[in-house]
Amino acid sequence: MDLQISGKKALMAGGSAGMGRATAERLAEAGVELFISARREERLMTAARAISEKYQINVTPVVADSSTESGRKALFSACPDPDILAITIKPPPVNGDFLEVTPEMWRESVETALIGPIEIMRYYIPIMKEKRWGRIVNIATFSAKNPMIWRLMSGPARSALVNYTASVSREIAQFGVNINNILPGMFQTEGAQENVESYARAFDLPMEHKAIASHFEKNNKIPAGFAASADDMAPMAALLCSPLSRFIVGQNIVIDGGQHQSLF
Ligand SMILES: NC(=O)c1ccc[n+]([C@@H]2O[C@H](COP(=O)([O-])OP(=O)(O)OC[C@H]3O[C@@H](n4cnc5c(N)ncnc54)[C@H](OP(=O)(O)O)[C@@H]3O)[C@@H](O)[C@H]2O)c1
The missing domain is CATH 1.10.287 (Helix Hairpins)
Known part of the structure; x- marks a missing residue:
């Protein structure tokens, strides 16, 4: 299937490993010019080189922490006008006893898993609206709708993220800018x-x-x-980055091998 995105520009925020990297590879394969970011420089540089060589496209690595204002500024200046924005971010580690979760831990979770992605989207949405086309995909978590007592630092902040994107996506779809989320298991x-x-x-x-x-x-x-492996998720992410997904707006697509028992 031709994703019809050859020649477009994509920012994969969190693209040096895991599902971010697998998504970056599917976009590269489709002929997109790539910007990939991560906090850890060495792995990022290795990934950028490997993807560029394999798919013969430009890949610009950006060392940046998406959860900080200075990291986001680095992203915006390296890649001012992407057509496609995909975001993933690692929330704080697994919590132990829920009674031991402190306000500081909540703040860190919200800074990384909620405010980070929102601030990146808030910067790029006006630019995409101006161009009257854009695709945004958040790679979040199925614990946004499938609560887990040990993943309090990930699920609740992502439930808020999908609530935010449910509203915002319906506001901006008229400009050809679609936001959808993937909720991996x-x-x-x-x-x-x-x-x-x-x-x-x-x-x-x-x-x-x-x-x-x-x-x-x-x-x-x-x-x-x-x-699953990250490659089991990346084709869906790439489809959501394509003009072919123009009627898919504000959706949360669970990819979990059927683990989450729910009709919707
Ligand atoms: N794997 C699972 O089973 C699973 C299950 C449910 C949900 N998820 C969610 O799915 C998403 C992807 O998970 P994954 O397993 O693919 O993770 P991963 O293997 O750790 O890859 C995450 C990528 O994002 C980068 N990254 C993380 N935090 C970042 C930040 N603050 N700023 C910039 N880059 C950042 C990482 O590089 P650096 O670390 O160098 O920054 C890496 O390139 C995460 O949000 C995770 O919570 C995963």
């Missing part, structure tokens, strides 16, 4: 490995729980029968 990524380790630490679990695939497959009822 259990994916085997570097970030998930870090989370499983922090889960094991938070709940004082034995070592075998730290193996990500076995942890996911043993402890979560995934009807598909496996924990």
Whole structure:
């Protein structure tokens, strides 16, 4: 399928690993000029080089923390006018006992998982409206609608994010600018490995729980029968970045192998 985005410019905020990188690769494959950002420089540079060589397109790496104002300024100056904006961000690690969650922990969660993406969208939406075309995709989490007691630092802030995008997307769709969210379930990524380790630490679990695939497959009822790879999500993200998705507005697409039991 031709995604009809060859020659467009995309910013994948959080594009050096995991689902962000997999999305960046699908966009690169479709002929998009890419900007990818991350906090950790070495992995970012390696990813940018690899994607550029593999797909023969320009990839500009931007070292920037999306959760800080200075990081966002770096993004805006490196990539002032993307046609496509995809955002992912790592919220704080797994919490232990919910009674131990402090206001400082909530503030960090809200700064990263809610204010970071909102501020990036708030900057680029007027530019996309002016061009009368744009696509925005947030890679958030299925715990936005499937609460988990150990993921309080991720789910609640993302529930607020999807509430925000539900409103804003309906306001700006008339200008050809669409926002949609992907809510991933259990994916085997570097970030998930870090989370499983922090889960094991938070709940004082034995070592075998730290193996990500076995942890996911043993402890979560995934009807598909496996924990996915980032490549199982990226085609949907790329479709939502395309003109082909012009009638898809303000949606939250759960990709979780059927784990979340819900009609909608
Ligand atoms: N994997 C899962 O099972 C799972 C399940 C549910 C939800 N999710 C959600 O899906 C999203 C992607 O997860 P993933 O597993 O693909 O994560 P990942 O493997 O850690 O990749 C995240 C990417 O975003 C970058 N990033 C993270 N925080 C950033 C920040 N503040 N500023 C700029 N770049 C940042 C990371 O690089 P740096 O670290 O160098 O910044 C990396 O490139 C996350 O929001 C996660 O909460 C994942």
